[in-house]
Amino acid sequence: MAHQAFLPSGTHASPSTCQVWTYLHSLRRLGPVVFIMDGRSCTPIPYAEAKSSQTGPRHKPGDLNTNLHSINNTSYSPVWRLLRRNLVSGVVNPCKASKSSTQVQRMALDILLKSLKKEAKANGGVVVPVHSIQHSVSFLMTSLCFGVALDEDVVDKIKNVQVGLLSLVDNRYALNLLPKEDIVSFKPQFLDASIWPACAALEWIMSRLVKHQDIQQKLKKEIRSVVGDKKGLVDVEELQRMPYLKAVIFEALRRHSPAHFLIPHRVKEDVMIMADHHEYLIPRGAVVNYLVTSVGLDASVWEEPLEFRPERFMPGGEGEEVDVNCGKREIKMMPFGAGRRICPGSDMAVLQLQYLVANFVNEIIELKAVEGMEVDLSDKAELFVAMKNPLGHSMHALSLINLILYP
Numbered sequence: 001m002a003h004q005a006f007l008p009s010g011t012h013a014s015p016s017t018c019q020v021w022t023y024l025h026s027l028r029r030l031g032p033v034v035f036i037m038d039g040r041s042c043t044p045i046p047y048a049e050a051k052s053s054q055t056g057p058r059h060k061p062g063d064l065n066t067n068l069h070s071i072n073n074t075s076y077s078p079v080w081r082l083l084r085r086n087l088v089s090g091v092v093n094p095c096k097a098s099k100s101s102t103q104v105q106r107m108a109l110d111i112l113l114k115s116l117k118k119e120a121k122a123n124g125g126v127v128v129p130v131h132s133i134q135h136s137v138s139f140l141m142t143s144l145c146f147g148v149a150l151d152e153d154v155v156d157k158i159k160n161v162q163v164g165l166l167s168l169v170d171n172r173y174a175l176n177l178l179p180k181e182d183i184v185s186f187k188p189q190f191l192d193a194s195i196w197p198a199c200a201a202l203e204w205i206m207s208r209l210v211k212h213q214d215i216q217q218k219l220k221k222e223i224r225s226v227v228g229d230k231k232g233l234v235d236v237e238e239l240q241r242m243p244y245l246k247a248v249i250f251e252a253l254r255r256h257s258p259a260h261f262l263i264p265h266r267v268k269e270d271v272m273i274m275a276d277h278h279e280y281l282i283p284r285g286a287v288v289n290y291l292v293t294s295v296g297l298d299a300s301v302w303e304e305p306l307e308f309r310p311e312r313f314m315p316g317g318e319g320e321e322v323d324v325n326c327g328k329r330e331i332k333m334m335p336f337g338a339g340r341r342i343c344p345g346s347d348m349a350v351l352q353l354q355y356l357v358a359n360f361v362n363e364i365i366e367l368k369a370v371e372g373m374e375v376d377l378s379d380k381a382e383l384f385v386a387m388k389n390p391l392g393h394s395m396h397a398l399s400l401i402n403l404i405l406y407p
């Protein structure tokens, strides 16, 4: 059953978007593909080749980030279960995030709004939101991670020098249950895994709100209909009565999935799969991955998949029943992965995005591009998929935005 098709050459373990599309193309030519990764390169090959390949450990033990005791590097085992349980019950539990972390949440929002307002005031309404977003989300996630609201300077240092994290460990949450080397790898991992995809998602959402003024207005109307003329913040409880807000966030996660791939998975035992009337063997030990983006852009599931249309997640839309946690229903998108290794921060990430976006939109009069400028929606693959030309990246970029704030 050997597949003789021409194989594309290997590429770096974090492929660019262009390479991803090459892979998608390969998928069409080669049928089901197994990605073999050797740490530096990632080669899509048909199952038959995979069968004869050697796959060693993904990472070098001992490396700070990758000592194989961190959640995403650990195979399914009691250690993985313990690490994951600690994270889920101690840090990312959405109830906890909505109650005991309210103060941190508010402070993060405050950082975002203050920094944007200051910049808008200094620059005649023009802002470059990417830095404010990163600062605010970093503050939020690091504070949740360490269990205390950290000083903003500290947040910056952590963001820039994660190696120094150990000196900041306090005895909150579950971290003190872990051996020292696990804490070292847990923290950078928590921060890498939580800050960057959340930043990317927030920036994509803002861009879409700039690009689609009608969606921005509809969202604003929904928020106002729930909070009325109440001065002050939109509460977490109020978010539950904003289905359109959730639809905007889901649509952004579908259309601009922050992760193009999952963290590679290793096959535990030989598995036979059927595709295009062929039976393929995925051999035990092979490293496999999913093209997360392509799942959310499948034209047989989504009408005009490239369009940004939050209405598809409203009653009657093709995404009405979608659950980003990929429960028992058909999987139509998987921005957080699926199954046992699904992102444990998914609920918290969605909640934080709802909170920040609702309050941000409630606070502004209008978010729009500077006259004559347009939002550039090209992307680039870094650790996660970010905007190639961030909103208002420089005075020469095409994507300056004009933030008109209430006085």
Ligand code: HEM
Residues within 6 Å of the ligand: 071, 072, 073, 084, 087, 092, 189, 190, 193, 194, 195, 197, 198, 201, 257, 258, 259, 261, 262, 263, 264, 335, 336, 337, 338, 340, 341, 342, 343, 344, 345, 346, 348, 349
């Ligand atoms: C919009 C935000 C986020 C996105 C799009 C995202 C996406 C993902 C994806 C695609 C995976 C790989 C799943 C797999 O390999 O099957 C993952 C894993 C992971 N994520 Fe997230 N994530 C986000 C936010 C967060 C947050 C807020 C946290 C922590 C609080 C977090 C912690 C983790 C961890 C620890 C893993 C590894 C899980 C394991 O291997 O068992 N993520 N995430």
